[in-house]
Amino acid sequence: MQDWLTSMFNGNVIAFTGAALAVILAGMGSARGVGMVGEAAAGVITEDPSKFGQTILLQVLPGTQGIYGLLVAFVILNRIGVVGGEYLQITAVQGFLFLAAALPIGIVGYKSAIAQGRAAAAGIGIIAKRPEELAKGITFAVMVETYAVLALLASIIMIYGIRL
Amino acid sequence: MAIVKMLKISLVGFEEDRDDIMKALMKTGALHFSDMELSDRGSGNGNGNKNGNGNENGNGNENGNGNENGNGSGNGSGNRSITAEYDSKLTRIKNVVTYLSVYSKAGKKFLASKRQMDFDEFVTIMDHERSLWKTVERVEAVTAELAALRNEENTANGILAALKPWESHALPLELNKTGKTFVKTGMITAGTVAEGFLNEMETAVPESSAEIIGSDKDKVYISVIYHRDSEREAAEVLRAHGFEPFKGFGLKGTAKNNILLIEEKLKRAKLRRDELAAEGSDEGLQKEKLKLEAFFDALQMERDRQAAAEKMIKTGRTFVARGWVPAPLAGKIEKLLAKKWECALEFTNPEEGENYPILLKNNSLVEPFEPVTELYSLPAPGKIDPNPYLAPFFFIFFGIMLSDAGYGIILALVAGVVLLKFKLKGMAGKFARLLLLGGISTFIWGVLFGGWFGNVTEVLSSGRFKIPPLWFNPLDDPMRMLIWSFVFGLLHLFTGMALKAKMLISEKKYLDALFDIGFWYILLVGLCLIAVGGGFATAGKYMAVAGAVLLVLTQGRGKKNIFAKFFGGLLSLYNITGYFSDVLSYSRLLALGLSTGVIAAVINMMGTFFGFSIPGIIFFSVVFVIGTVFNLIINTLGAYVHTSRLQYVEFFGKFYESGGKPYDPFRIKTKYVDFINDREEV
Numbered sequence: 001m002q003d004w005l006t007s008m009f010n011g012n013v014i015a016f017t018g019a020a021l022a023v024i025l026a027g028m029g030s031a032r033g034v035g036m037v038g039e040a041a042a043g044v045i046t047e048d049p050s051k052f053g054q055t056i057l058l059q060v061l062p063g064t065q066g067i068y069g070l071l072v073a074f075v076i077l078n079r080i081g082v083v084g085g086e087y088l089q090i091t092a093v094q095g096f097l098f099l100a101a102a103l104p105i106g107i108v109g110y111k112s113a114i115a116q117g118r119a120a121a122a123g124i125g126i127i128a129k130r131p132e133e134l135a136k137g138i139t140f141a142v143m144v145e146t147y148a149v150l151a152l153l154a155s156i157i158m159i160y161g162i163r164l
Numbered sequence: 165m166a167i168v169k170m171l172k173i174s175l176v177g178f179e180e181d182r183d184d185i186m187k188a189l190m191k192t193g194a195l196h197f198s199d200m201e202l203s204d205r206g207s208g209n210g211n212g213n214k215n216g217n218g219n220e221n222g223n224g225n226e227n228g229n230g231n232e233n234g235n236g237s238g239n240g241s242g243n244r245s246i247t248a249e250y251d252s253k254l255t256r257i258k259n260v261v262t263y264l265s266v267y268s269k270a271g272k273k274f275l276a277s278k279r280q281m282d283f284d285e286f287v288t289i290m291d292h293e294r295s296l297w298k299t300v301e302r303v304e305a306v307t308a309e310l311a312a313l314r315n316e317e318n319t320a321n322g323i324l325a326a327l328k329p330w331e332s333h334a335l336p337l338e339l340n341k342t343g344k345t346f347v348k349t350g351m352i353t354a355g356t357v358a359e360g361f362l363n364e365m366e367t368a369v370p371e372s373s374a375e376i377i378g379s380d381k382d383k384v385y386i387s388v389i390y391h392r393d394s395e396r397e398a399a400e401v402l403r404a405h406g407f408e409p410f411k412g413f414g415l416k417g418t419a420k421n422n423i424l425l426i427e428e429k430l431k432r433a434k435l436r437r438d439e440l441a442a443e444g445s446d447e448g449l450q451k452e453k454l455k456l457e458a459f460f461d462a463l464q465m466e467r468d469r470q471a472a473a474e475k476m477i478k479t480g481r482t483f484v485a486r487g488w489v490p491a492p493l494a495g496k497i498e499k500l501l502a503k504k505w506e507c508a509l510e511f512t513n514p515e516e517g518e519n520y521p522i523l524l525k526n527n528s529l530v531e532p533f534e535p536v537t538e539l540y541s542l543p544a545p546g547k548i549d550p551n552p553y554l555a556p557f558f559f560i561f562f563g564i565m566l567s568d569a570g571y572g573i574i575l576a577l578v579a580g581v582v583l584l585k586f587k588l589k590g591m592a593g594k595f596a597r598l599l600l601l602g603g604i605s606t607f608i609w610g611v612l613f614g615g616w617f618g619n620v621t622e623v624l625s626s627g628r629f630k631i632p633p634l635w636f637n638p639l640d641d642p643m644r645m646l647i648w649s650f651v652f653g654l655l656h657l658f659t660g661m662a663l664k665a666k667m668l669i670s671e672k673k674y675l676d677a678l679f680d681i682g683f684w685y686i687l688l689v690g691l692c693l694i695a696v697g698g699g700f701a702t703a704g705k706y707m708a709v710a711g712a713v714l715l716v717l718t719q720g721r722g723k724k725n726i727f728a729k730f731f732g733g734l735l736s737l738y739n740i741t742g743y744f745s746d747v748l749s750y751s752r753l754l755a756l757g758l759s760t761g762v763i764a765a766v767i768n769m770m771g772t773f774f775g776f777s778i779p780g781i782i783f784f785s786v787v788f789v790i791g792t793v794f795n796l797i798i799n800t801l802g803a804y805v806h807t808s809r810l811q812y813v814e815f816f817g818k819f820y821e822s823g824g825k826p827y828d829p830f831r832i833k834t835k836y837v838d839f840i841n842d843r844e845e846v
Contacts (some may be wrong), residue, residue, distance in 0.1 A: 060801055067798070068755070083769060126167045133540030135808065142809040149752045156758070158643055 015093030016082055016104035019073035021156070026069025026109030033062025033117025044128045054127050054134055057109040057121045061141045065105075065113035068152040072105045075159050094162060101158035108151035116144040166549035169491040170196075170520040170827075176484050177507035186469045186830075193831025196474045196521045235582035247474070250467035253638050257460045260303045261836070264453040267445035278838040281458060286839060289458045293431040299452045306440050313433050313440075320433070323413055325424050329378040329385045330410070330419035337412040337419060345391055346398075349412075351383040352405035361386065361405055368401050369394040385410075422779055457836035465832055472830050488521050488827070520545050522824035530555045532597035541814050541822035548663055550820055554811050557656050559809060563605030564652070565803035567638075568764060570617035571796050574609050576603025602803070613638055613757070617792060618764025623772055636703060639756055645754045653750030654692065656810065657743070660818030661685070667819060679718040687711025688743060712737060746814045752806050760799045767791030 041055035074083065076098050081087040084087060090098075123137025175187055189195050287295075330337070333349065340347050352361060365374040365388060372390035375777065379385060390398045415422045477484045486634065489497055494511050501507055514520045522542040524534055526549070533555040543549055579600035582588070588596055610616065614633025622630045638645035661681050661797065668677040690711055693704025720732025771787040774780035816822075832839070 025390075029410055057801065060798060061805065062800060063798070064759070067759050067763065070766065073757050074762050074766060083765075122782075135812075139809055140813050142805055143813070145806075146749055148753075149755045150748065153646070153751045154754050156647075156755075160642055 001064070009095075011090035011092050011095030012080060014092065015076055015090060015098035018095075018099035019076040021099070021106045022069045022072040022098045022109075023066075023075070023100040024069075025106035026072075026113065027066040029110035029113030030066030033065070033120070034059055034112040035115075037070055037120045038064060039123060042125040044124055047128070051127055051131065051159075054131060055124060057134070058123050058127070058137060058141065060112045061120050061145070062117040062156050063137070064145060065109035065116075065148045066078040068105050068148060068162075069109050070137075072102055072152065072155045072159070075156060076102065079159060079164065081160070088164060090164060094164060096160065097162045101155050101162065104151040104154075105155040109148055112148040112151070116148075118139050119144055166524070166526070166552070167543060167547075167824075168523040168525050168827075170488045170514060170523070171494045171511045172486070172514055172518075172520070173489050173492050173494070173497070174484070174486045174510045174512075175501070175507060176482060177501075177505060179478065179481050179483055180504045181507070182473070182483050183469075185501065185507070186472065188500060188504070189497075190465065190469060190830055190832055192493075192500065193491045193829050194489050195487045196489070196827050196829045197472050197485060199475050214280055221843045245468050247467055250322050250463060250470065251798060253469065254460060254463055256300060256304070257456055257463065258835075259307070260300050261453060263303060263307055264444060264449060264456075266440065268450055268453065268637075278834065278836060279454070279457070281837040281839060282360070283839040286458055286462065286837065289455065289462050292455065293459075297454070299449070299456065303444075305445060305448070310437065310440055313437055315432050317430060320426050320430055323415075324423065324430075327415075327419050327423050327426070328411070330381075331378075331417045331423060333377045333385075333387060333419050335387065336417050337410075338414075338416050338421065341392075342389075344424070345389050346395065347387070347389050347407065348398075348402065349385075349387045350402075350409040351385055351406050352402070352407050354379055354382050354384045359403075363637070364401050364404075366638065369398045372398060429635075451600060461834040462835055464835065468830065468833060488828075490523055490827075512544070518545065519825065521827035523827035524549055524551060526551050529601075532594050532601055533558050535591055535594050535598065536808055538591070538826075539628040539808075540816065542824035542826055543642065544821045544823040547821040548819065549823075550663070550666055550811075550816065553659055553663060554815065557652075557659070557815070558807055558811060559601055559605045560652065561656075561753060561807040562602040562803050563607075563609040564649075565806060566602070566606040566760055566799055567609040567613045568615040568617065568760055569607050569610030570615075570620070571760070571764075571792075571799070572603045572605070572607030574603070574792075574796060575602050575606060575800060579603055584771050599800075602800075606803075610755075613761075615764070617767075617788075618761055618768050620764075620768050620788075623765075623768040633712060638754060639761055642754060642758065645757070646751060649750045649753040650747050652753065653747045653814070656750070657746055658685070658688075658816060660815045660820075665820035667821075679714075679721070683711055684716060684743075685711075687740075689714060691740075746817075749814055750810065752810070756799070756806055757800055759802075761793065763795045763799070764792070767795060 019108040037055075037059040041059055044051055044055055077083050078085070080090055080098070120137075120141040123134075123141055126133050175185075292799040330349070335347065335349070337349075361384070362374050362376065365372055369390050371394055372388060374386060374388045377385045377387055388402070472485075473483075475485070482697065489511075498509055498511070501509060522545065524537075524542070526534065530552050533551050536554060536558060537543070537549075537551055563572070566575075576599075579596050579602075583593070583596045583600065587593075612633060614631055614637045616631050619630070636644060661684065665677040666683040668674075668680070686707055688711070689702045690707030690709070693700040694708060696704070715736055716730070716733035718733065719736035720729035720734075721731045723732045767787060770791070771784035772780070774783050
């Protein structure tokens with residue numbers, strides 16, 4: 001039992017949890033967002049298959065949060081030496097710091113990917129009716145991404161701010 | 165550089181020359197017709213502001229079959245039905261060409277360039293109109309038959325699927341009674357209940373013979389024969405099992421026979437389809453297809469001439485047309501028309517605030533960036549063309565966001581090959597050149613940041629060999645990169661503000677330029693100096709305070725009383741948050757740059773999973789190629805989209821006034837062919 005508890009509060013375990021959460025949450029959000037746009041896009045394609053290129057442009061937009069999640073996980077693993085460098089044993093406090101640093105991109109990434117998916121799915125309607133205005137539809141969706149970028153920024157600053 | 169000056173042209177000519185004049189004008193491709201509205205006709209002073217709906221009109225027509233062309237001009241509806249007629253003809257030809265191109269030997273090429281055709285040859289195509297329509301009808305008959313066949317096959321397949329379970333049933337399908345018995349065939353619900361069915365039938369109706377013919381996931385197919393006297397008992401058992409009679413589609417004979425018949429029918433239909441397909445790939449017809457393409461374009465030109473004619477006013481003997489020509493071309497048009505025809509031409513400068521069509525002209529380095537603006541919205545008449553200012557920032561930002569030398573080389577090479585191989589015109593060509601420039605910028609930044617396919621050299625040499633960055637690696641020092649992102653952002657924003665000042669000055673609003681831009685500069689530069697710290701901080705403090713005070717004093721100047729002025733000024737300081745969030749937005753330069761590098765590194769790491777044995781190297785190559793293509797596509801798209809966003813939201817937000825309608829001259833628009841040695845260049 002005690003063995004189990006100590007391992008739970010092992011710094012590396014906690015840091016890994018953080019990295020995992022960044023990938024899981026942001027990835028889940030992106031998957032949902034991309035899926036939503038795909039559903040909307042499929043409807044347009046049944047009418048006009050030549051619009052595939054334009055719709056795909058909108059569909060990938062909510063995918064970036066998942067990439068940011070991976071990025072944060074990678075940076076965390078990089079810092080504790082799982083990928084490249086020397087494998088470090090960190091303290092529980094440091095582990096929790098990594099966990100906290102992973103939360104911005106995890107949570108904001110999850111929510112913003114879905115919100116961005118909604119905006120992009122609405123943009124699919126623009127492609128259907130006024131394909132020449134695609135850039136505006138993209139801009140609407142990209143506005144949402146700002147917050148994922150800010151969350152990513154916060155996560156990265158925090159990760160690099162942790163002293164090992 | 166910038167927006168091309170337009171002259172308003174008004175042309176009066178004789179009706180009998182109209183067709184020839186239109187043809188000549190179409191060839192020059194320089195005149196943008198404006199709609200003439202009812203109000204224009206009476207006054208004749210050409211109040212051009214009212215042709216705002218000309219814009220939508222032009223867009224709709226571009227697709228050739230602009231069904232939604234909401235032509236607002238109140239011209240004779242007779243003309244409009246003529247264009248509608250053309251549209252339906254064009255659609256028919258297009259469908260035929262599309263059908264034939266499926267069977268064309270050349271196949272469908274990606275980004276196929278248009279076929280080159282001699283203009284003189286092209287002109288003769290209309291002489292074959294009758295035989296071409298025959299071809300169209302012939303192909304249409306084929307497609308109609310194909311559709312009918314497909315329909316037939318679908319029905320047959322449906323019946324076939326329903327008959328399949330009955331294949332081993334020996335009784336004819338139509339048999340439902342004999343002299344003394346009833347025959348029931350149908351489905352009962354599958355499951356545990358079905359197993360007891362035979363026994364139950366046996367006990368309830370001894371004078372019966374039940375047979376299970378087949379079963380699938382949810383149905384059991386049965387046939388029961390029972391004596392007419394035991395109808396009630398039999399019906400009871402059947403009902404308990406959810407019996408559903410088999411309809412039999414009105415077929416006669418056993419299921420097996422019918423299946424054979426239908427299969428035979430399907431085979432025949434397939435043969436017939438192959439025959440029809442062979443006809444489609446028939447060489448003669450494929451040759452006709454080329455003619456049809458030219459025919460389509462010729463008809464399309466005629467249609468456009470009709471549509472343009474709709475925008476004119478006609479009297480019995482004369483016609484009046486109005487439009488716009490780029491000022492440099494006015495002389496040539498005049499010469500062309502005056503030489504051949506009796507007509508009155510007049511060129512006038514646009515009036516103040518008149519909404520003339522926008523044509524952008526920039527040098528070859530800036531031109532590739534024009535689609536960025538065009539996709540947003542063209543500048544309003546008399547305002548600034550943002551492209552020359554946008555271009556360097558787009559170039560730099562795109563490169564920072566991708567920032568990988570290897571990716572840059574690939575991108576530039578792909579764009580270069582596409583440009584050389586396909587003669588892309590218009591938007592597509594500009595985009596390809598944009599990607600070429602973007603690739604070059606990506607290469608430069610990749611060298612500066614030390615990204616070569618992520619860290620591929622390091623991974624392959626197990627850390628022994630590393631290409632060092634010329635400047636620094638953002639992954640090692642993200643804070644430094646973040647600060648540089650903000651610096652680039654500030655430069656971008658300050659440029660936007662300077663352009664706003666330029667606009668104000670050109671409108672002779674000198675004080676507005678000083679108050680709204682100059683004072684903000686003082687405040688913002690002061691704040692930046694404070695952020696820099698050290699000796700600059702004190703100077704920065706004074707500047708910031710001075711700027712803030714000046715802003716408070718001047719920003720409320722639109723208000724009437726003194727208190728409103730003061731509070732208006734004070735409130736304007738709140739805009740600092742706007743500038744702050746604008747600058748923060750440039751952190752995406754760091755974020756996207758990092759994500760390219762990190763994903764590339766992840767790919768490389770995944771690739772070396774099996775080490776450097778021979779299978780390991782093969783595995784690495786596969787992972788590397790697939791991963792790189794994926795990463796390149798996703799991140800190029802990301803870089804383009806986010807760079808555009810920085811232009812649209814942060815940069816344009818500072819100064820840009822959009823809303824111009826595109827210059828869409830009356831010209832030869834073709835879908836399939838390009839002309840060689842045709843145009844008298846203007």
